[in-house]
Amino acid sequence: MKKTLSTLAIALVLASCGSSKNQEATTKVKEPANPTKYAETITAEDLKTALYVYAGDAFEGRETGEKGQKMAVDFIKEHYIEDGVPAAKADGNYFQDVPLEVMAPADINLSVNGKTFKTIEDFTSVSSAKDGTLDTKEIVFAGFGIEDTNYSSYDGIDVRGKVVVIRSGEPKKADGMYVITGTEEASKWSNFRQEFSSKQEIAKSKGAKALLFYHPDIYSMVANRFGSASGRMNLAGGGEDMMYMFINTDLAKALVSDIETNEKSMSAKTEVSITYKSNAKKISSENVAAIIRGSEKPDEYIVISAHLDHEGIKDGKVYNGADDDGSGTVSVLEIAEAFAKAKKEGHGPKRSIVFLNVTGEEKGLLGSRHYTDNDPIFPLANTVANLNIDMIGRLDPKREKKNRNYLYLIGSDKLSTELHNISEMVNNKYMNIDLDYTFNDENDPNRYYYRSDHYNFAKNNVPVIFYFNGTHDDYHQPGDTPDKIEYDLLENRTRLVFYTAWELANRDARIVVDKATE
Ligand SMILES: [Zn+2]
Structure with missing residues (x-):
């Protein structure tokens, strides 16, 4: 039915009354929400339930472009729908196509x-x-x-x-x-x-x-x-x-x-x-992207990412990739759920939070490169930070310090001193995890700073933190299975990322990039 002018005008007046009332209501509330209530919805049990499916044999190691990877993106999408986290793209599609090709001599x-x-x-x-x-x-x-x-x-x-x-x-x-x-x-x-x-x-x-x-x-x-x-x-x-x-x-x-x-x-x-x-043989693959819109600065974005792919099946063996990067994937889903719950209760973030599950990481950071270089769904200039989670469910057997409640952080101070300080402050206030900067050293021969998806953001001067537990004997082996994950630590580490994102999204001023390159 076509609306007549007069009813439309009335509707507009009513709508504007309503919205100004709402604004008054929110300004009156004002007292900052306590994130702990929402952090506590992130539990070892939920992470475990999700990871046993996501890194189960049925997903066939989530090889880029293969059946298992398609099951992975469906699983992620279903989670967002269930938790009421909308698609990031304006057309409502959770998937961002990432056209790939396998090279062959011409x-x-x-x-x-x-x-x-x-x-x-x-x-x-x-x-x-x-x-x-x-x-x-x-x-x-x-x-x-x-x-x-x-x-x-x-x-x-x-x-x-x-x-x-x-x-x-x-x-x-x-x-x-x-x-x-x-x-x-x-x-x-x-x-x-x-x-x-x-x-x-x-x-x-x-x-x-x-x-x-x-x-x-x-x-x-x-x-x-x-x-x-x-x-x-x-x-x-x-x-x-x-x-x-x-x-x-x-x-x-x-x-x-x-x-x-x-x-x-x-x-x-x-x-x-x-x-x-x-x-060259064409391969179809996709990233998954969802968003919680900010209430006050919706055009500023915090991107929380993890790669959804792994190594597939080789010699008949499934490479489950429970730690790499099933742990990061279920972590992102739990964080999304926590923010969605906060929003439902009127405590949504001031800035927007984008949940980005990228494909083709094991092939050379391809999904994240497609996002940053070819098709950023949201302008990189408006992207405040990227928190990238890649392997946070295990222990590094080579680590000398015996405190198992640790996490390696990489890149936090490379572009923004403020980001690093906030990350430390948040950890001291809420989590007290032993944050280890061993691999943040410029001269670290492992070059981890260049080896996961955050790098595609960092090269565009978007400040990043890469959360990582280090490698272990099952790294890129069929033995990287869900039964070996330390779920209590996965919970702690996921909560740390949640609190950090919460702070970045809700503080008054956007963090400053004081060490941009070029
Ligand atoms: Zn990985």
Whole structure:
């Protein structure tokens, strides 16, 4: 039925009366809610019940893209629905699609002046390109493939839509000093870490159709590495516009006969034909995202995350991943339930809390990378902090201190001193867990700071805390089963994250990022 203007106007007046009354009511209450009542709804028993299902054999180790992973996302979604925690996405869908692909060597035919060259043996493709065919009678040799302030290989040549050949290294002066740096030190154009991407980027920006890179020192190493990269999973990118290949000496000389001594850019009448067909296999997977909307600052977000995937079945054995990261997953669900209960009783958080269960972590933090790099459901600039939970149900047998009521915290002081202080304050006030910062050391060889999903937030200057119990003999083994979880500790640790999120969401001012990078 269509509303007439007058009834609509009345409805609006009534609605606005009602809402101002409600506002008065909430401002009168004002006394800060006590989070302990809600923290106490997080119990060892509930965590155990959920984890025995989630890390049970029926879930087949939750391998990304497989049946067990689909069961996992359904389980998580059902929990949110049951607890009255709405979907984060505006369309009401709890799932965020994460398109993935399994890499496989592409089928590439390449010939120069009618002579055929063989993939891997003579050349190797180092990035996935769009399928297509390229036939040309002219190539461009762009010397070292450099464009810098005082030296350019691209001056006066047009490479748009062309096959471009370049060589490794950078120019030196007669005295042996590098032209670009003026010193003995190489620039980004020839140091090992940056040469490949720097030269790729510049050729791409100039509109080259294919870049054939002659780097004799590392050819076989690269060929082996990329030949064996097949089977690796990655975010599906749809392929680059520019093909990018490494070529061996035979092929390089067929293209530019004096390539080993020539530094000067030029174009040449050379027939090149390339067909490229990707063999990457598409995989469908998904993150799960739910939200409790903030009452006062709904557009500021605390993201609480855990990865939902694990290693699947290998050699007929289920890798249950009860600790990794079943523990984090059920922890996030219990925290969501506690916040939902608080909200129902009129004590919802001032800022919004996002519950993010990410896929593909074991494949290289893919689900969280998709969220931060491709499709943040909520702007990262409005994301106050990420509390990431990955393995909090076990004990580290190598830990020297004997207090079992401990937890490793990583990253808490890296971007925001305030976050670290709040985390400590909250723990002292409510939990008294022995917070261990052993792995927070910059020089820790384990590099845990880079190894779970929080890193994708941290690299965007979103302050993070990574909660972690350390590794043990069952880490990434079939023995990581729910019967070995220390449920009393899982309860304590989950409550700590809950209290920390509560404080971050309810304090007056958003935490300050005082140590942003770049
Ligand atoms: Zn994990």
